[in-house]
Amino acid sequence: MIIKDVTVIDGTGGVPRAGMDVIIADGRFADIRPSSAGISSTPAGEPVLDGRGGYLLPGLWESHTHLRDYGVSLPEPERFAHLQDVLAGYLGEGITSVCDLGGMPELSPELRDASKADTAVASLFTTEAVFTGIDGWPVTGLLGNRSGVMEVGSADDARRYLQGLPLDEVDFVKCMFDGKAGGGQRLPRAALEVIITAAHEAGKKVLVHIATGTDMREAVEAGADCIEHSPIPRDPRDLSEVDELARIMADAGTLYCPTIATWEQLAYGAYPDYLDQLITDGILTPDGAKEIMARPTYGQPFPKHPAEECRIRFDYAMRTLPLFHEAGVKIVAGSDIARVMPTPARALLRELQLFAKAGVPNSAVIAAATSRAAEKVGKEATMGTVTVGSVADAVLLDADPLADVSHLIDQRHVRAVVSSGHIAHR
Structure with a gap:
């Protein structure tokens, strides 16, 4: 061509x-x-x-999503074909690669392999190596579903899991290093260090979900390759915490995937004027808004993330994203959820829109969804x-x-x- x-x-x-x-x-x-x-x-x-x-x-990347969310309510025999349609929908909106950050071990390998041979769907990158603390997130989520995650209470637990885990067969490793109250035990830092060392020895990147600035700092110090989610601020009025975190991350070369669209949806999704804003911004149509309001989950609270906390987290992320960029932190685009979006692909496009609204230069917005996203999963030499x-x-x-x-x-x-x-x- x-x-x-x-x-x-x-x-x-x-x-x-x-x-x-x-x-x-x-x-x-x-x-x-x-x-x-x-x-x-x-x-x-x-x-x-x-x-x-x-x-x-370059084709865009959705570097943080959970495909399980888009098929779990369907009868099991229908899920594979439906998720292939979801991947085709991503491609139709210019998103050529999708990273599923865990939670679908029964389908992920087959779906990933099929996507690599099919130019009519987005290429899928995924993992069956997801670690959390004892009773940690997402075990404490909506269904208490323990499939797809390994609960780790010590460094020795981590070593035992790793002995039986074929790291060469996964695209990356995901760790839930969440210090937020009410979410079970946090994955011990010593265990996180063991997991990161083993993954790096196998040539795999480690993506670390955090809740607080303390989680963020300790994950970077432990060798995390990318931080997933923006932090809950110690004090929303005080930006000194971000100055410190940005410096540490820039020095370490750690990537940052803030998933701002997640906090926006969980904070404001139940309000009709938010849907009006999405219509104004070109993310949603009036008919799409009606479809969203008819969903069973519309307006329902999300476990572990109250709306008020998400408002604080969203506002803080928008104010601080330019500070991370100016400090030299490499920002990556990923949306995480699409609860109040017409399609999963639109959630990623909303994330890019929010980056620009926050004041990130357009060239960096594009890099966040292309070269940086490929770098996040170790594909920068051949993709993005x-x-x-x-x-x-x-x-x-x-x-x-x-x-x-x-x-x-x-x-x-x-x-x-x-x-x-x-x-x-x-």
């Missing part, structure tokens, strides 16, 4: 390159060169995309950028997302989605 005369935004935060021809072969970007250089005749049958006036950027040798996942837009992130959010601007070198949508 050749994408002709396009402006390339490579996903690294570098300067856009206008007037480029992008050559794709064997599912990867084979060459990127000025259109003026000329290209030999296109082989018969090879598709050509006219990129004139367009902007080519429009560079020679990288997997050819891309979105072709008709307007510049660096000028306005809404050009990335509004699906009317999407000319085409490319999945592993194949035109998936046009």
